[in-house]
Amino acid sequence: MKNRMNQKLEEITVGTLIVGVDVAKSVQWARFVDYRGVEIGKAISFKNNRQGFENIVARIVSAAAFLGEVGNPLRFQNARQIVNYAGYNLVEDSSGQNKSGTCISKRGRKQLRSVLYQMAFTMVSNNGEMISLYRYLTTRRVNPLKKKQALVVISKKIITVIYSLLKKQAVYDPTLVLGAAMKERMMAA
Numbered sequence: 001m002k003n004r005m006n007q008k009l010e011e012i013t014v015g016t017l018i019v020g021v022d023v024a025k026s027v028q029w030a031r032f033v034d035y036r037g038v039e040i041g042k043a044i045s046f047k048n049n050r051q052g053f054e055n056i057v058a059r060i061v062s063a064a065a066f067l068g069e070v071g072n073p074l075r076f077q078n079a080r081q082i083v084n085y086a087g088y089n090l091v092e093d094s095s096g097q098n099k100s101g102t103c104i105s106k107r108g109r110k111q112l113r114s115v116l117y118q119m120a121f122t123m124v125s126n127n128g129e130m131i132s133l134y135r136y137l138t139t140r141r142v143n144p145l146k147k148k149q150a151l152v153v154i155s156k157k158i159i160t161v162i163y164s165l166l167k168k169q170a171v172y173d174p175t176l177v178l179g180a181a182m183k184e185r186m187m188a189a
Helices: 002-010 050-070 079-086 112-125 128-139 147-168 180-189
Strands: 018-022 026-033 044-049 091-097 097-102
Touching: 026 050, 044 050, 050 112, 079 112, 079 147, 112 128, 112 147, 128 147, 128 180
Parallel strands: none
Antiparallel strands: 018 026, 026 044, 091 097
16 A cells, blocks of 8 residues: 555656645635645635535536646647637638638547536636626627627637636736726627
8 A cells, every 4th residue: 555655656746736625614725736835826715515525626627627638738839829729710611602601610629628618618607707708798789699609709718818827827817817908898888
């Protein structure tokens, strides 16, 4: 048994993410640390019940699934490359003489698109900025998007946010997610 534990400890590398949970009375905290024990980002609280635990596990699994599909996001030069890698880049939808507009290429990792779609679905129900962006996209006067199209846009936004946070080694700041130009367009609508 000890030999197996030592083997697992030896497998910890620079890219290893360690998740620890502090037990409290009604609220628990998950902290994320790297292989050196340095905390990454802010601790996340969750309720000390089954639903709270399932929520935090879903978050961790989503992040792990994203990283499992993409690998190290910083190996890409920009977020747009990850968008293309996922197959979310727009292409002309045409056949012969017919041109019906644009659609996503789907020339990418299907599983990554699935993970991002699930993340977008969760974000649209829990994150204030993504909720307002989703509402704007589906209700704007000029070219409103269908619900699934809006979720694809949210998925692309998630890629941009993740990439930016990793690149800048910053903590999530809700005020910076939409940007000034998008906030102006949303206010004008």
